Amino acid sequence: MKRMIVSLTTSLFAVWLLFSLLLYILQPIFIYFPDNAVRMKPPGFGLHHETVTLTTADGVNINGWWLPHENPRATMLFLHGNAGNISHRLQKLQIYNRLGLSVLIVDYRGYGLSEGTPTEQGTYLDAEAAWAYLTQVRRIPARDIVLYGESLGGVIAARQASQVAAGALILESTFTSVRDMGKHYYPFLPVNLITRIHYPALEYIQAVASPVLVIHSPADEIVPYEMGRRLFEAASPPKDFLEIKGDHNGGFLRSGELYTDGLDQFIQKHFDQPPNRLES
Template sequence: MIFYPNIPGRGLVTTPKSIGLDYEDVELITDDGTRIHGWFIPNSKASDTQKQATLLFLHGNAGNISHRLDSIKLFNNLGLDILIIDYRGYGQSTGKPTEAGTYQDAEAAWHYLTATRGIKENKIILFGRSLGGSISAWLASQHTPAALIVESSFSSAHSMGQRIYPFLPVRLLSRFQYNTKEYVKAIHCPVLVAHSRDDDIIPYEEGRDIFNSAHEPRYFLKMRGGHNDGFIISGSSYVDALESFINTSVNQQNMNTQ
């Protein structure tokens, strides 16, 4: 019930070219030899001095990177370079998804940005939606990004499992952890948690639990709409909140390094 790489289809259905964006195909090799595919989408509209940061986008548990063009366009409009990857077993990435594997995939993406492209850690913003929220929180706990955005995610796999199966000893039965709120406790960069009261898959209370576990500076964005369309339904309030958070976080990082 965790991974759905073939829904709505494993193959890539389009590319950023279809929305007028240039991109680079990226192939990463994880520590265990898995080949991870992704796109690096540079922001050609902003000069190097104007670019706010680079966003590492870790998506949810279904579909692949080609189903995230709406969000890619949104972040591009905010002046960000973007790296988005498919976890092992998703899209054109090899292997089979596992919890430990998704962490290795995220780590490979981080290494690509910092080592291969030479981007400073304090110029990288981590963004994770749904399952990706937990993976991005784990990655943030291992490094020092400029900021972390966790959208429509769960506090832990155990918590979600207990909600779905209230009469089963989920903590004893489940081999998955994805303990988002514990990862967040180890993070000291700015954190934005976004969640909708109308989320039909992951309850609003899960997002609040993540937020309550975060250190200051922390922010909560109350969205509208369902699990998969909340960022669209929320409209300008969503975009404005992201822009404000990103600007504040990057500017603070710049001040800290001067």
Template sequence: MPLEEVWFQSGDGTKLFGWYVEAQADRPVVLWCHGNAGTIINRLENLRELFRLGLSVFLFDYRGYGRSQGKPSEEGLYQDAVGAYDYLTRTRMIRPDRLILFGRSLGAAVAGELAAQRPAAGLILESSFPSIEAVAKHYYGGMPVHWLLGASFRLIDRLPLLSLPKLIIHGDRDDIIPIELGRQVFEAAQPPKEWYVIRGADHNNTYQVGGAPYFRQWAEFVQRAIRM
């Protein structure tokens, strides 16, 4: 893949790092907000498959992740997504009607907040949860990630405000974010929206278990969203 290293600034000036992969100049562009675990290097296999669909992708690391500076915080991650969006629209001059926002797990809350602040053609939420509180209730003892304690990530508050097309994806064997929480996300979203369940997939292998039908769902949704 033609991986281009990108340094850009968060909304509050923090220096961040990402990769941009361009399929063709006129193709849809995916702005990818990844989950809590790992960095962008852990998403290379998945990134390659999206590139094979003919999609350009901007995948970046939040503050405190990988080569990006700073320390993670809820507001900081929101600012990082805004910075990534502004880089695409202001530096690369990509029109919002060509942009698909994609968030997986924790990144779904980040992408949802970004969609509430900036226009885009569509929003894909995968392995998402309504709020940290909802996940903590499931685990009873709280979510097992120390820096998230005290954060809220209330995606469920943003969804009723978003009128852009939405695709909400979840694995039916997700043992970290149960599918019931993903269903709550879908039910809170206003139309247009689509619900796609990956049979046999857990939290971290959705695209691998989903295979060709998963990526076909992606391609069809992007095509519909860009045309709307």
């Protein structure tokens, strides 16, 4: 009996060790889910756009769309989540256009038509290239730019906002760190030891001086609602929290006017444009 217990314990330890090792080695596979097929384009949603190619500081060409509004209240730099590509965000782009925003949305390296392979540092460089395009090529003042990120993109947006004087930062369904997500999903593993991709949003948001809006749903089945609350608590004033309905990816649609009105009020509060309700 004792030999059986020892054998079982040894086998369980071997499985635990193997799984930990695989998570360490294959970590990017668990974080990045790029799709290279651009299935839809803005004209199908009634949106005018220009396709842009940006070159990052390390020489990678990334693809994006510039969607100008004829009378913009502000300009949004849209940093999407860890799956799909920019063509999967057209419903959101339509909403932001109706809210009176010009938008630049880019695909990280390895996503959509962008070159390269996604890495943590690489995604940060991608955001920096997008910021440079808006401020240097389009000559849009930093104070007129809203940094917006969904899920993983929220971490990238928070990092960018910690380094520039953006007009505002919006985080939607964003996690506090990869380490915290690992502990949530794999509490039985040595997450502190095997985490090599970090995305520490909680650290970044504490260094942000811009107004912050945190959006999260209690029904989010991927990123715990509590993480959104922690990000909000860590942010400095002025800040707002918008609680929406629905799941991680579809909450903005499920919430309808709750979502759009919340964004509209935040934009009115922090930008100098006159009140501008949703356009028909």
